[in-house]
Amino acid sequence: MTVEQSPSVxxxxxxxxxxxxxxxxxxxxxxxxxxxxxxxxxxxxxVEILQGDSSRRGVEVRVVxxxxxxxxxxxLEYGMRIVTVAENVKSVVKFAVEQQVGVPVHAVNVHVQxxxxxxxQAAER
Numbered sequence: 001m002t003v004e005q006s007p008s009v010x011x012x013x014x015x016x017x018x019x020x021x022x023x024x025x026x027x028x029x030x031x032x033x034x035x036x037x038x039x040x041x042x043x044x045x046x047v048e049i050l051q052g053d054s055s056r057r058g059v060e061v062r063v064v065x066x067x068x069x070x071x072x073x074x075x076l077e078y079g080m081r082i083v084t085v086a087e088n089v090k091s092v093v094k095f096a097v098e099q100q101v102g103v104p105v106h107a108v109n110v111h112v113q114x115x116x117x118x119x120x121q122a123a124e125r
Contacts, residue, residue: 001063001103003015003102003103017062018056021056021059022056024059024070028058028092031085033076033077034076035077036075038058038074038075039073040060058073059072060072060073068106069105069107070107071111072093072108072110074111074112075116076115076116078115086112089108090110093108094108
């Protein structure tokens with residue numbers, strides 16, 4: 001993705017989907033109710049293990065016609081209202097990317113891959 005800036009200094013600024021994914025990953029993990037990111041598929045999980053880079057796990061960024069589309073694969077805390085947490089994640093991610101990159105986000109899709117019971121909840125059972 002190329003970002004157009006003021007013409008005071010010739011050149012261009014190029015932001016890769018991987019850079020955007022790093023911003024997204026940090027933003028998601030600050031959201032209340034999110035306990036982690038999940039791989040989209042088992043194959044993706046194995047590739048992440050072999051590459052040793054989990055900083056962008058569960059984040060897929062596509063740039064189509066200079067529009068940013070983000071897919072997130074998350075694990076949420078059991079007992080949380082899923083729709084509320086997912087809407088919050090969408091808002092936080094959209095804000096973070098637009099603030100740091102300066103380009104509007106077209107869509108943020110949240111895929112809840114699982115729920116995790118906290119140790120405190122498990123002990124109560």
